[in-house]
Amino acid sequence: MSAAREYGLDEDYEWPRPPAEGWTADDLDRLPNLPPHTELIDGSLVFVSPQTRFHMRTLRLLENVLLDQAPAELDVIREMTVKLDRTNRPEPDVLVIRADADTGPRQTWFRPEDLVLAVEVVSADSVARDREVKPRKYAAAGIRHYWRVEEEKGLPVVYVYELDPASRSYIPNGVHRNRLKVPVPYDIDIDLTALNRRHP
Template sequence: MSAAREYGLDDQYEWPRPPEGGWTADDLDRLPNLPPHTELIDGSLVFMSPQLKFHTRTMWLLEYALLSHMPEGLDVDREMTVKLDDKNRPEPDILVYRADADTGVEQSWYKPEDVILVIEVVSEDSRERDREVKPGKYAAAGIPHFWRVEKSYGLPVVYVYEIDPATRVYTPTGIYHDHLKVSVPFPIDIDLTAVGGRRSV
């Protein structure tokens, strides 16, 4: 299968040619016919591969649980980009943000100062980005909380990080198998074994 067909495009599709100096964050809203969930990392377009059911089910589980525990004044979205700077506009799998940052149904990105938590569910083709590149950029932009989710024996394992405000580097605060219970950014209690819909959150 051709790369174009993998992203739902016909074989005559012409991939965008980067301008000198690379793409900018605003280009994501102007370029026509980009594959779904295209990110911008260091001025380069990054295309997502089709996701496995584990990825989708894990996002559903975490989104539902976050909504169930979320205090007033916050909200959650899936697969919305964050404009970190002019050359970086990654798309976390899930993000929690200040509800007053919602500008309506035409919105396509958030400012990092409005984001409280970003979550990346690691996929085969995104390991380096999700484990190293994107967390470093999220922390440098001042996003206070980051969760990385890995698959282990068919279940999610959640690695939880909190930013050190003095260094703007994430510090690990826990690794959660089967059950995640944390008090920040707000009290959250999640049965991770419910990822397949086997039991309630």
């Protein structure tokens, strides 16, 4: 069986062939037939595996509460890419952005300076990216706050990081179970045990 048929694609399907120097951030808007939520890391396309119930419910909880508690000058959005540089365009799971970063309904990416917080919910296929690769790149791009969310006994555990502007690296700023209460990037209070309850 061909690789195309194994993935449920037509035999004539043409897999994207990268140029010698790798893909660029702008290519994500031009390449046809990319799967949803394709990211670009160091010039390589990264395809997302199907997500778990934990992942999707955690995204919904965080997005709803962060948006509910955000000041008027900030907005919260899920799963949009950030153009870090020419060959890196990752897609954080949840983004807290400046409200004035909205450029219209056809917008497909944000600049690093538009973000005040990037959140990644770790999946089985994203452990190394979310623990090592992405935080390093987000910090180098100057994104002030980063949260990494992992599953523990069915509930989210949130690892909070804040940027040290001198070293352009993240400093650990707490591990939160059951409740996440922090004063930056704004006053945030999240009942993490609410994950398995319906959220309005």
